[in-house]
Amino acid sequence: MAPQNGPDGTPHDPETLxxxxxxxxxSAVVGRLMRRMRAASPLGELTPSxxxxxxxxxxxxxxTTAALARAELIRPQxxxxxxxxxxxxxxxxxxxHPTDGRQIDFSVxxxxxxxxxxxxxxxxxxxxxxxxxxxxxxxxxxxxxxxALLKRLVEE
Numbered sequence: 001m002a003p004q005n006g007p008d009g010t011p012h013d014p015e016t017l018x019x020x021x022x023x024x025x026x027s028a029v030v031g032r033l034m035r036r037m038r039a040a041s042p043l044g045e046l047t048p049s050x051x052x053x054x055x056x057x058x059x060x061x062x063x064t065t066a067a068l069a070r071a072e073l074i075r076p077q078x079x080x081x082x083x084x085x086x087x088x089x090x091x092x093x094x095x096x097h098p099t100d101g102r103q104i105d106f107s108v109x110x111x112x113x114x115x116x117x118x119x120x121x122x123x124x125x126x127x128x129x130x131x132x133x134x135x136x137x138x139x140x141x142x143x144x145x146x147x148a149l150l151k152r153l154v155e156e
Contacts, residue, residue, distance in 0.1 A: 040126035041119040046086075049074070051119075053082050054091055054108065058116050062095065062105035091115060 043051055053068055063071070069079035083106055086092040091112035097103035108116070131140055 036130075037123040037126060040122050042122055043115055043119040047082075049078075049082050050086055053079070054086060054112060054116060057092060057106060057108045058113065062107040064097065064103050064105055068106070086112070 038048075038051075043054070046054070049072065052072060056068065056071060057063060060071075065079050065083060066076055068083070069076040072079065083092060087094070087106075090109055092106045093109050094104045094106060097105050131143065135143065
């Protein structure tokens with residue numbers, strides 16, 4: 001059998017084509033899994049950017065608008081809109097920067113922390129329920145093994 005050409009025009013053997021298919025399928029299923037988990041979350045009414053900024057502030061601590069914009073790879077003007085929406089909902093608050101009086105830090109409020117905790121718990125509950133109701137014991141073991149492999153893929 002003659003090699004086929006891949007998306008970049010180079011010849012690919014059947015094994016390479018099969019691996020490309022796995023990559024495409026994995027990407028699609030991870031996207032669907034993330035959407036299902038977001039739908040289970042009480043933060044579902046927030047935009048993906050708002051959820052990302054809230055999570056970043058939770059894990060990374062207080063940050064300026066500029067620092068958040070750099071971390072999220074967006075313009076500071078866009079970040080100001082995101083922060084304004086989160087602040088309006090009472091999920092983040094402004095505090096003076098500890099070393100530069102010209103800057104403002106944003107941090108997660110107690111209400112924001114409760115929302116993040118509830119969202120994470122809802123996602124875990126949905127996933128646990130899906131795993132226990134849709135997969136048998138052997139499939140759950142296989143999923144645990146696949147999870148270890150996925151962790152290796154994302155390690156830097």
